[in-house]
Amino acid sequence: MAALVLTGLWGAGIYAGHANGHLRFLDRLEATLTDWRTQVRGVQVPPDLVTIVAIDDTVVKRGGSYPLPRADLARVVDTIVQFKPKVVAIDLLLVDRSAAIGDATLANTLATGPMVLAAAAIFPSASETVEPSSNGPLAVLPQAERFLLPLPAFADHADVGVVNVATGQSGSPLSVPMLFRTADKVELSFPLRVASRALDKPLTIAPDHLMLGDRAVPTDTDFALPITYYGPRRTIRTVSAQSIFDGTLNRAAIENRIVVIGAAVAGGGDFYPTPFDSLMPGVEVVSTAITHLVAGDGIVRDRKVRIADALTAILLPMLLVGLLAWRRSAPGLMAAAAVMIAWGGLNLFAFTHGVWLNAATTLAAAVPPVVVFAGMQLWVGGRRTQYFADKSRSLAQFQAPAVQEWLARDPDFLSRPVRQDAAVVFIDLSGFTAFSEKIDPDQLQDLLRTFHALIDKAAVDCDGLITGFLGDGAMILFGLPRAMPDDAARALRCAINLHRRVESWIAALPPAIGGRLGFKIGAHFGPIVASRLGESHQHITATGDTVNVASRLMEVAAQNEARLALTDTLLDAADFQGDPDGILTGPLLTQVRGRSGVVTVWFWRDRNAPSQTAARAEMID
Structure with a gap:
């Protein structure tokens, strides 16, 4: 009887704590279970x-x-x-x-x-x-x-x-x-x-x-x-x-x-x-x-559903513990498992028919008391209790391992947007859109795959993070998972390496292809807002003026017959002392599209490379 009362109080406490905004990890679990239930329901034809x-x-x-x-x-x-x-x-x-x-x-x-x-x-x-x-x-x-x-x-x-x-x-x-x-x-x-x-x-x-x-x-x-x-x-x-x-x-x-x-x-x-x-x-x-x-076809999660959630969080654990206490043997365990499976089926059925019953709160209310009670029976019951405890461990599978793994990590990493300094590098092919209309799709895919691999190698070599490939371009971020003193220096090195590698790659292409392609790179350093999207597959994104300026610098480079545009902010943060193999020209005080302020821009060129006349034939996608 005492076990039933304690179990009921536990379930009531779990529900009340979650309803009052605590136990936030249950929201993550519920989001994951909701995604799963939605996928089980399948794609539907909307009105x-x-x-x-x-x-x-x-x-x-x-x-x-x-x-x-x-x-x-x-x-x-x-x-x-x-x-x-x-x-x-x-x-x-x-x-x-x-x-x-x-x-x-x-x-x-x-x-x-x-x-x-x-x-x-x-x-x-x-x-x-x-x-x-x-x-x-x-x-x-x-x-x-x-x-x-x-x-x-x-x-x-x-x-x-x-x-x-x-x-x-x-x-x-x-x-x-x-x-x-x-x-x-x-x-x-x-x-x-x-x-x-x-x-x-x-x-x-x-x-x-x-x-x-x-x-x-x-x-x-x-x-x-x-x-x-x-x-x-x-x-x-x-x-x-x-x-x-x-x-x-x-x-x-x-x-x-x-x-x-x-x-x-x-x-x-x-x-x-x-x-x-x-x-x-x-x-x-x-x-x-x-x-x-x-x-009027939305899913229902109103006051009546919340009451049903509260009752389930209290009564289901009590029922499971009662079954285990009533039949301290395999039949009792099997009955409890059958009840849990029936609840899971009912929850899924309700969701697929337009009623959203909470699953995470019920699991948090039910699994720990069942596990604890089974453990106590194991401790006091001998061999029969050992058998019973082995069966009861199967109920622990209802608690998703992803929750334990998540709690073992830093739960605050980008769970909310983070403001920090970072370096951003953008690269984009010029002339690619017009070229792609006339090339075989398989050859086009091979070309893009090689280009993306080149970018990936340059980013990895400099410990940069590619936040996304944007078709024939990419954005590389330096400053995550945490800001480092050499973020700007690594971004500058990555931008120069990209310039050299992409230039060499284009030069090695057949003239019919390489002669129609160019590229442009922009790099900037400053404050960003970093955030995380997704659960099982993380998507890192950065926004802010720094990102916008870095992107627009590619246009500035093309307008000035260059391929790599850098801001003085990046050069200063990188403590740039010159490059014996490169030529730095500037400064140019200019505005970038979509921004009212003036940006100081420098242009880097490879001292040992052939003339960059191809840059003058810039073709903007």
């Missing part, structure tokens, strides 16, 4: 309600700039409006002024149809906070420091919704907040604005759910909408915005549909890991939430 118009790599490469100029965006919106959609939702932050003509054109276009624009909630720290003294159902809302709203010229012609999503411990968005608040006001989320406008239904905020007209929208305890993904990227109907510029947009993809315009540019940063796709565009995450709201 055909939403069309994503993607501003993708094709648009950027042909237009030559990102973000998309306002005049071009106005053309996209105007074409869509002419095809009579239910609503046009623009998942782009229109918060900065651009060319006056472009802004005016876009403002006039927004007035021609039903529009919803994206805003962003700015939080005072990496975690969303709630005022403990607040009262009423809205007290649980994520409290923002302020809202980043579209320019008034745009907002005057459209509804506005906050576009933030809530990522779990794995980095995967598991829910989308429906309401946000600051100290003095409450804002609706972007998906909720879009759904309300598309359905033309009034929104009502009830104490524990939302109402769209007369239909209840079940939400979590903080008015967040749990989401479950239909499949990998482009499972929701997606068309490229380039089809608008080409005049090939299909009217049937737009008419009487919800149209969401958003970015899907590789390297743009707005990507998330999901169970079906390691990098899903944020616009498709938002579109998933919109589809759930309009179709």
Whole structure:
């Protein structure tokens, strides 16, 4: 009896601790189990309600700039409006002024149809906070420091919704907040604005759910909408915005549909890991939430489900321990295992049919008491207890080894964004896009594979981290897993080695190939924000002005008939004293695209290399 009482108290304590924001490792375990359950459920065909118009790599490469100029965006919106959609939702932050003509054109276009624009909630720290003294159902809302709203010229012609999503411990968005608040006001989320406008239904905020007209929208305890993904990227109907510029947009993809315009540019940063796709565009995450709201097919994790979780966390461990105490033999162990398997099957069945029962909390509540009780029986029971204990260890398998491995590592490594100094090197082939249109695909793959291997070798030799291959280019980071005094020096050495190796590689290619290719490298040093995406497969990313400058330096190099552009900041941090085999020219005070400040740039050339006239024939992808 005492064992049952202690087990019940343990289960209640585990649930209460997790519900109150403690035991964060259970969130990681739950995210992993949720991904697994989603994959077991499989890819599903989404309700055909939403069309994503993607501003993708094709648009950027042909237009030559990102973000998309306002005049071009106005053309996209105007074409869509002419095809009579239910609503046009623009998942782009229109918060900065651009060319006056472009802004005016876009403002006039927004007035021609039903529009919803994206805003962003700015939080005072990496975690969303709630005022403990607040009262009423809205007290649980994520409290923002302020809202980043579209320019008034745009907002005057459209509804506005906050576009933030809530990522779990794995980095995967598991829910989308429906309401946000600051100290003095409450804002609706972007998906909720879009759904309300598309359905033309009034929104009502009830104490524990939302109402769209007369239909209840079940939400979590903080008015967040749990989401479950239909499949990998482009499972929701997606068309490229380039089809608008080409005049090939299909009217049937737009008419009487919800149209969401958003970015899907590789390297743009707005990507998330999901169970079906390691990098899903944020616009498709938002579109998933919109589809759930309009179709009513979202997964349920509301107050009633939370009550069921609490009861399961208390009663299931008590049942398992009771079975072990009642039949201190193989039948008792088999009965407990059967109950655990039945619970696992029921949990999976509920998930695949639209009810999200927590698995991690139940495992944490059930496994330790069962293991402890079995161990005590082993200690006092002799040979029969030994047999029983051997069987009971199988229950420990329900606790995923990944949790133990994770706790053995540093749990804080990039679990939240980290600000630090780092060196960034970008490299990109020139002329590759035009060349790739005329070369055999197999030969093209071999060429890229060799180029990537060359970059990988140069990065490894200098202890750099390749954060991603961007088609015919790459980004290399120096400063992780922790900043080192020689980060800048190693980055400089890597950039020079890349210059020499790529130059030699291109020179060794057949003239018909090598004569059409060039390359450009940019390297910079300064503060970055490093973060981690993914769980079992980690994706390291760095953002910030330093990354942007390093990337734009490739353009500066090409504009000045050079192949390697370095900032004085990098040279100073590397304590560069000169290179007998290289020529350093400069300085050049210049602006880089997308940045108002001036950058001091130096250009490095190989003293022993042949003339770099090929650089003058730069072909920008």
